[in-house]
Amino acid sequence: MSFKNIVREFKEMTTDGIGSMSRRRGGEGKQKQWRNCTRAHVVPDLVAPECTTEGRWAHLPPELLLDIIRRVEESETSWPARTTVVYCASVCKPWRDVTKEIVKTPEECGRLTFPISLKQPGPRDSPIQCYIKRDRATSTFRLYYGLTPSEDESDKLLLAAKRIRRATSTEFLISLVADDFSRASSTYVGKLRSNFLGTKFSIYDSQPPNDEAFQANHSRSSRRFHTKQVSPRLPACNYNIATISYELNVLRTRGPRRMNCSLHYIPISSIQEGGTAPTPKSFPQENLLPSTSSSLSSSLSLPLPLSSPLVKEKPLPGDACNDYLVLKNKSPRWHEQLQCWCLNFKGRVTVASVKNFQLVASVGSSDNVSDAEQNKVILQFGKIGQDIFTMDYRYPISAYQAFAICLSSFDTKPACE
């Protein structure tokens, strides 16, 4: 890959933002090739060549870099200006490390920065507000960051989905970009699949949300096993992270439908006092570089015996929680005078539609969840115009999960209405 190609790709990258900034390393073709080269060549540690005048900025002392990048991050809080922060992370490795250290998760700061922010839980206090645009002609749905579509159409595209109808099911493929839904692409995030009747949907993610639990168990500090190992690479498959079901309301034939959403990887403890929700730190491709652990022995790591107590402490990836969180839709009230079902969307939804919903946690009295938490609307979705819908989400779900749940609302069949 010549120098010219690298520069050309950087040129392309300057026109993109969160969608492909930190993920299009060397182009998609290269990404495919890397995936095909599965023989585990351990890439040697980088030895920095002689420091030239030109490359000096890469060697700025970290404490100075920290201050500079922090100033940039604190002043560029909203998109599209926030692209600058993503640029800082793509200058060189030291800059990337410092930027990733400075940028907080959406839960902590309420802002979306890197693509991985889309898979991290939203803020606890106030929701992140987005909107979805439907394009009937191409059967695509795009999620943008912002309250409502802006005049100059400069809003930040977060995720895009394409609906594919099959004989016995419908699938929505979800990607970081609007023009590539290929599963082999580095921009592929996951999918939503429905059953034949359109009453049950499954959300699939290309990485388990509790990735970090797996990495924590296999980090250098795990002394039980020999630690010289290639960083664990999870199998490239889809993880069923949630299931959504729609039920006909049997009490009133034309009443609102009932929705239930089981989030298999988010435990109920996440909404209890002091609880946390899984927060992946990076996409699976970024875990492919070997960990530079100092080895205790030169042999490869032994496979984990299942009976080991270390294994039972935290759930492994691919393992859902036993006590996962379930969301249900808030029941609208019947307004006798207006003769309609009403839900308080706080001005974010203006057009009546059967697709509109608000999801809250479905907990029993024994689950030890405070009333305040029980009443919090975790996901709100509704129509504001022709093919325009707003989506507001907050902790403990992520933008990706929220988007996928909203997509299911587009595909429910008359069977459940």
Next chain:
Amino acid sequence: MSFSKTIMLRNYDGETFVVDEVVAVEPQTIEHMIEDGCANTSIPLPNITSKILSKVIEHCKKHVETPNSNEKDAKADLKSFDFDFVKADQGTLFDLILAVNYLNIKGLLDLIYQTIADMIKGKTPEEEEEMRRVNAWVFSCFVGVTCLYFKSKKI
């Protein structure tokens, strides 16, 4: 006790700068050296070149000489001085930030931090690409390390 004492600073090139003590104590590093009694002969600053040291001294002098009043004129004058001061090429700014960090001059350090941050924010895409091209060897190693490793023998 109002005689003006001078301090000698000897830098990387071996050159000596004689500055008034009031100016010399702007950098906290030098102030501490004087307090600890290490400034009897000349203070060595082996990691700073003449060009950078003279710029730093110029900045310290200006800030010491400008009366510390709330007058609009004085403030505006200082602000315009600072604005012109940081109009330097990237190489000079880089050397400046390292020197000022070593000398520990808080006001000037903040000014340079902000200048660099503004440069990053205000860059046109061409300038951004230029900066990346300049650092491309590091980035290409970091990003395309596998590609380079597998694709070509000449890294």
